[in-house]
Amino acid sequence: MNPHHHLDHSTLIGYACGALPTGFAVVARAHLDICRECRRHLRLAEGIGGQLLRQQEGEPLPDAARQNMLARLQTEPSSLPSPPRPAPVRHDPDLLPAALHPYFGERYSRLRWRAIGPGVQVIRAAQVQDSDLILLRSAAGRSIPMHSHGQNELTMILQGAYDDTLGHFAPGDVADLDCDIEHQPVTAPGVPCICVAATDAPLRFSSWLARMLQPLFRL
Structure with missing residues (x-):
C-alpha cells in the first residue's frame, strides 16, 4: 500500500504533542501505521511538538516562529534516514487496521x-x-x-x-x-x-x- 494523500502538517504536530481529539488521533494512527512518508514527517513533528509544549509554559509562540516550524516540517524530513521497514506480515483482507480494533472490533465480516x-x-x-x-x-x-x-x-x-x-x-x-x-x-x-x-x-x-x-x- 502506497498512499498518495497524506496527513496535513498541522495534524502531525497535533498528533505528536497529544493535542488531537480522540477520533482524529485514531484515524491518524491508522494512516501512520501504513505510511512511511508520514512516519518520517512525524519524527520531526515530535520535535516541533516538544517546542510547542515548552512554549505553553512561557510566552505564546509567535506566528513567525510557528510558520518557520511548519516550513521545516515540509522540507527537512527528506534528509532524515528512513525508519526501519516493518517485518513483513501476511495480509488478511478481513482484518481492520489495528488502531481501529478497540472501537469497531477486528474483522470486517x-x-x-x-x-x-x-x-x-x-x-x-x-x-x-x-x-x-x-x-x-x-x-x-x-x-x-x-x-x-x-x-x-x-x-x-x-x-x-x-x-x-x-x-x-x-x-x-x-x-x-x-x-x-x-x-x-x-x-x-x-x-x-x-x-x-x-x-x-x-x-x-x-x-x-x-x-x-x-x-x-x-x-
Missing part, C-alpha cells in the same frame, strides 16, 4: 452496519466523547451530497475508492479537510467504499433535502 440512506451504512464508535468517529460504507458508484465541514474532518479509505474535486482516494489515502473545502465524493465502480472518518462538527450540506434529512442520519 463481524461489523454490524446501520443503514442511513440508499446504499449508505454507518457504524459509530460509542466510546469516543470529544469527537465523532465512524465507519462509513457507500455502495459502488454512489455519490455523497455536496457538502462542506463545520470544522474539521479526517477520513481514511480502507476499501474501495472515491473521487472528488481533490482527486482520487484509494486504500490508505487520507482526506485531511477543514471548513474551507466543499466536495462531493463519488465512490468508484466495482466495489463498495469503506472509510473511517473523524469529525468535530456536523457536515454542511448544500441541498435543502440533505439538510432536512441530516438529523436522521446524524452526519
Whole structure:
C-alpha cells in the first residue's frame, strides 16, 4: 500500500504533542501505521511538538516562529534516514487496521452496519466523547451530497475508492479537510467504499433535502 494523500502538517504536530481529539488521533494512527512518508514527517513533528509544549509554559509562540516550524516540517524530513521497514506480515483482507480494533472490533465480516440512506451504512464508535468517529460504507458508484465541514474532518479509505474535486482516494489515502473545502465524493465502480472518518462538527450540506434529512442520519 502506497498512499498518495497524506496527513496535513498541522495534524502531525497535533498528533505528536497529544493535542488531537480522540477520533482524529485514531484515524491518524491508522494512516501512520501504513505510511512511511508520514512516519518520517512525524519524527520531526515530535520535535516541533516538544517546542510547542515548552512554549505553553512561557510566552505564546509567535506566528513567525510557528510558520518557520511548519516550513521545516515540509522540507527537512527528506534528509532524515528512513525508519526501519516493518517485518513483513501476511495480509488478511478481513482484518481492520489495528488502531481501529478497540472501537469497531477486528474483522470486517463481524461489523454490524446501520443503514442511513440508499446504499449508505454507518457504524459509530460509542466510546469516543470529544469527537465523532465512524465507519462509513457507500455502495459502488454512489455519490455523497455536496457538502462542506463545520470544522474539521479526517477520513481514511480502507476499501474501495472515491473521487472528488481533490482527486482520487484509494486504500490508505487520507482526506485531511477543514471548513474551507466543499466536495462531493463519488465512490468508484466495482466495489463498495469503506472509510473511517473523524469529525468535530456536523457536515454542511448544500441541498435543502440533505439538510432536512441530516438529523436522521446524524452526519
